[in-house]
Amino acid sequence: MKISPLALLLLAAGAIVSLSMGVRHGFGFFLPPMTQAFGWSRETFALALGLQNLIWGASQPFAGAFADRHGPGKVLVAGGLLYALGxxxxxxxxxxxxxxxxxxxLIGLALSCTTYSVVFAVIVRAVPANYRSSAMGITAAAGSFGQFMMVPIERGLIDGLGWMPSLLVLAAVAALMVPLAAxxxxxxxxAPATPPAAHGVLQSIVHAFGDAWQQRSFRxxxxxxxxxxxxxxxxxVHLPAYLRDHGLAGGVASTALALIGLFNIFGTYSFGRLGERYSKPYLLATIYLARSIxxxxxxxxxxxxxxxxVFAAVMGFLWLSTVPLTNGVIVGLFGVGNLGMLSGAVFFSHQVGSFLGVWLGGLIYxxxxxxxxxxxxxxxxGVAAALANLPVKETPVLAAGSQA
Known part of the structure; x- marks a missing residue:
């Protein structure tokens, strides 16, 4: 049976995001053995992962802008190789x-090249407008499946082989993203061509971000x-250590992270579909408030x-459900021409939060x-984020120089 080009696109995009997001979600399992082997504090390990998230966010707009202008091929290949090397x-x-x-x-740079902003930049061009939210939801759900699949695998590798051989196996797995770029x-x-950029990559980033920043909804x-x-x-990152501190077996943590990944499949897909019918900002506010509760x-x-x-299942349903909705709002505001870059700019804010969350977790502990x-x-x-999303508008604006 012949696979349609659209199905092949979604399969390849889903596989890339699944591998990229799946591998990183198991990094928390390496915290205990690596800190014990090298005599580190938890803050040392947490700071490295915090830096990973910060670099991921800072380089994401550039990876997205390059993919907007030249396609995702070289970006994804570079990301797969950097991931394996890191x-x-x-x-x-x-x-x-x-x-x-x-x-x-290295892994921070790799993640910027192999995750949502780069992949979504292709999907929104190739998929009809009325199916974009669902297509992004399916791809985000693939990232959740990667977590569901990879978390128990990583735990099993560490238990069976030790942490060092496990990292080498994961490096080989990460290299599989290279052929999936084609x-x-x-x-x-x-895909239909978008208007050519009037500036170089750096100028385009500054120009498009400057226009977008003027919009209160974007901020x-x-x-x-x-x-x-x-x-x-x-x-x-810190849930496995938190559970171990309270006397629960290591299997409870691996099950929890796997459940987060499993229920996130349903959450991202469901909210992607809901985003086609209901206000995306209101849905985002609901997600943030529900997380806090x-x-x-x-x-x-x-x-x-x-x-x-139960906590893992509920949080899993809410986990990456923000991704298709947030990117859908960006498309609604500014069109698809600079989605990779603008999505990357918003994602940088996400990664500043990620850095603080993982680093402060280790520092305060x-x-x-x-x-x-x-x-x-x-x-x-979470309560503050819910209130911030309520006034966000989806009305298209003449900014960032893009077509809907």
Missing amino acids: LALMTVSSSGWLLSGSAGL PLQRAYRQ LLMAGYFVCGFQVVFIG TIVLFLLLPLSSMSVA DRTGNYDLVWGMAIAL
């Missing part, structure tokens, strides 16, 4: 500085995405394997011996 070098990163170079710099580049070439969207990054990366209940109820599973203050920050920020 994972391999983690095995010899015996100091905090070396870990920041491998897990932080269908996306082909779809980019065959509020960035503020909300900051909170998204803070919450999910803090939980994704879920965290409050998780902390108030007695901690058990069952409460962890080392200072206080618990995560209570960071949990409280995650709750308060």
Whole structure:
């Protein structure tokens, strides 16, 4: 049976995001063995992963802008190779500085080349406008499936082989993203052309971002995405250690992260579909508020394997459901011509939040011996993000020089 070009595009895009997001979601399992092997504090490991998120966000607009202008092929190939190299070098990163170079710099750059902004820049060009939200939801759901698939695999690799051989296996897995770039580049070439940029890459970024920044809705969207990054990366990295500190077996943490990935498949797809019918800003506000309520209940109820599973399932449903909605609002405001760059700019705000979430988690734990203050920050920020998204508009504006 012949696969349609659109189906092949979504399969390849989903596989890339699944591998890229799936591998990184298991990094929390490397925290205990690596800190014990090298005598680090949790802050040392958390700082490297925080740097990873910050570099990912800072380089994302440039990766997205290059993909907007020249297609995603070279960007994705470079990302796959950097990902594999960063994972391999983690095995010899015996100091905090070396870990920041491998897990932080290299993998941060790799993630900017292999995740949503670059992939969505192709999808919104190749998919009819009335199906864009669903297509982005399907692709984001693939990232969730990657978490569901890779988290137990990474846990099993560490238990069976040890942390160092596991990183080498994951490096080989990351290299699989390189051949998957071809269908996306082909779809980019065959998609309807967008007006050529009037400036170079750097000038285009400055010009498009400057126009977008004048819009209050864009600024509020960035503020909300900051909170998204803070919450999910803090939980994704520190939840295994938090559960171990409270006496729960390591299998509970791996099950929790797998459940987050599993239910995120349904959440991202469902909210992608809902975004075609209902206000995306209102849906975003609902997600952020629901996250805060879920965290409050998780902390108030007695901690058990069952409460962890319920928490993971609910948070999983809300986990990356912000991704198709946020990118859908950007398309509604500014069109598709600069989506890769503008999505990357908003994502930078997300990654600043991610950096603070993972780093403050390690720092505050080392200072206080618990995560209570960071949990409280995650709750308060969720409420603030819900309020920030309520006034966001989706009305198209003549900015960023793009076509709808």
